[in-house]
Amino acid sequence: MLSADDIAYNPADGLVPAVIQDARTKQVLMLGYMNREAVQATVDSGNVTFFSRSKKRLWMKGESSGNVLKVVRIQKDCDDDALLVEADPAGPTCHTGETSCFHEHPYDDGLSFLNELQDLLYERKEKMPEGSYTSKMFRAGRDKLAQKVGEEAVETVIAAKNSREELTYEASDLLFHLMMLLTGENMKIEDLVVELKKRHKPG
Numbered sequence: 001m002l003s004a005d006d007i008a009y010n011p012a013d014g015l016v017p018a019v020i021q022d023a024r025t026k027q028v029l030m031l032g033y034m035n036r037e038a039v040q041a042t043v044d045s046g047n048v049t050f051f052s053r054s055k056k057r058l059w060m061k062g063e064s065s066g067n068v069l070k071v072v073r074i075q076k077d078c079d080d081d082a083l084l085v086e087a088d089p090a091g092p093t094c095h096t097g098e099t100s101c102f103h104e105h106p107y108d109d110g111l112s113f114l115n116e117l118q119d120l121l122y123e124r125k126e127k128m129p130e131g132s133y134t135s136k137m138f139r140a141g142r143d144k145l146a147q148k149v150g151e152e153a154v155e156t157v158i159a160a161k162n163s164r165e166e167l168t169y170e171a172s173d174l175l176f177h178l179m180m181l182l183t184g185e186n187m188k189i190e191d192l193v194v195e196l197k198k199r200h201k202p203g
Helices: 036-045 112-127 133-140 142-160 164-184 189-199
Strands: 016-022 028-034 049-052 057-060 069-076 083-089
Touching: 028 036, 028 083, 036 049, 036 057, 036 069, 112 133, 112 164, 133 142, 133 164, 142 164, 164 189
Parallel strands: 016 083, 028 049
Antiparallel strands: 016 028, 049 057, 069 083
């Protein structure tokens, strides 16, 4: 973990800017400032802590709202005078109730919906709401889920010979049911990413 002594603080005010990023989605959540004590408090507590320039004191993000930012990783920039803090947010980061303080333009990396869908599947698996298709499939068990993935895979192969529109539709079904199967096995799509990275050979 980062040491508070390894940072080149601004000599004028003793502060260092800290960009906070969602560790999972990589969305930028906010910008704050830390002095040496705030950095040390962040490292020691595991909760992002800033120096309030208006109140002239340390303040832990979420100390009143409960929407704390759990530290996952901290790194310095190449000049040692700025920090990137990857964190796990316990709720909305912005005081307005928005996920990020940078919400003028909605964040969408093209894949963030998969994280939302995955969270929903885990919620459905836990609560098993009546009338839900996912609840029905989870109750049916592993064999039924695996069978459904197989059926969707065959339909995707057939669709590939027909049209882009049909392929998009069937491949979406395949991905959805694969995610259900993974959820049923207490896995996440990130597990597949880790495996693919292991196999990847650059060049």
